[in-house]
Amino acid sequence: MTVIDIGKGDLSARISTAGGLVLGLWWKPSDIPIPLLRPAPGVEADALASGCYPLVPFGNRVRGNAFRFAGRDYRFQPNTAWDPHYLHGEGWQADWSVVESGTNSVELFFVHLAGEGTPYRYAATQRFAIEDGAFVLTLSVTNRGETALPFGLGWHPYFPMTPQTTLLAPARKYWTEVDGWLPGEAVEIPEDVDFRAPRGLPHRWVNNGFEGWSGQARIDWPERGTRLTLSADPLFRHAFVFVSDTGFDPAFQRDYFCFEPMSHLADGHNQAGLGDLAVLQPGEALAGSIRMMPARLP
Template structure:
């Protein structure tokens, strides 16, 4: 039977559980305290609900209007892959990855997708997961294996604990409203209740928006646990999606992405990268756990 859970751990107290099913992180804990939140999601390669703490978004993240797009003189059609009406988060989060290499502190997973009647994308993806002290590094690389050039993107979909006293720090220049089918609506200045530059709690209601003009940095502070988590993304990731269903949810998502949702229908393909046969797109996100200092209030 194939191995479905791999444990990475170190003497500093960082533990990460990974599943080749969907290339998903199942749990991330710092000295026993969750810093990513296992949350029901329709992944784990079974297309039924499974508890995931993070999964990769390849060859795109979020949704595509009308389940299709036009690119360089060709029309392409995709088939919905969950109960959602629109194809969601690409292919790889719903498939089994293979283990390329592993040791106690790192794991490399591989996935190959062939073009078919349900997707035009043919590619290879590699996800490398590494722990070092209080630091977790997630790297993604995708290589186009289709004969034609196609637009590709990358992203990560982590779930973080939402606690009453938490504060989020992240700077963005603009955000997009949400319209029907959870697609981006209009680009606007960031409103005050979504301005996290100086740190702020999440607003109480539904939240599902893409932000751009991001500097690749994010921080969460949880006074209840005395922990903070800092995220640093490389230049591939210049957008993030912020999602939370309500103040009563015990999680929220901060999703680094290389492109906007529905980028296939936007000018210059919304951050997607044209890859010819054999060309590669890669990106890296690093998460680091810190102890909060004494309160100054």
């Protein structure tokens, strides 16, 4: 494992090659640094305790760990001890290598060819850069297999949550949740999670996809006088919102929430139109970026 610190101006970030994780992102407009992502408890933190991790070769789950594509049936094996599904691909559990590193950027790389528990063979790169006052994350995946398969990309950021935190993230539809942490159906957005206007996070379990996200989000922390604007490439048409509870995590103290830009819907393999997953032929690649820019609240 290698831990790399990058920074420029008022922004700094800490990156780990174990899982391709962001261990922290801080903005220091004055003497006290303000965390923009949940700081990891230490450099050896795993993905679930990190500030952000990658979703590659796709995010979320596939119903029944199975899908049919181009006349063939494919299956997955679980990759965690606590979820019966193959979850979020391999990137968040992989050992990445450093391609290049500088004072304000780092590029990582890993290849998954073993195919254990998954039909996917691919190479992935991640680039983290601080430029023009923003933290820019770029993720790409290349199909290294012998047949075409549907691919997707995303990130799983953990944002600090204070009592007055609000989220603005316009979307068109909301996906209900059914047993197994799987998507149910697309419906109108319930009022308490309608982030088309700034709104606080509800005091309940939230683990839902938002279809047709605008690609723009804004988080305000009034107690800290700070605003974070998140903008995504058009590839990222969807998002996921997660608010835990003490039933799932007994240590949860409403101190974080997740807003996850994704290129596709959860269980896209079994959705109409593949839920916006991109079919990559052997050798083809998919790539996209998101930007996080802090500012003082008006």
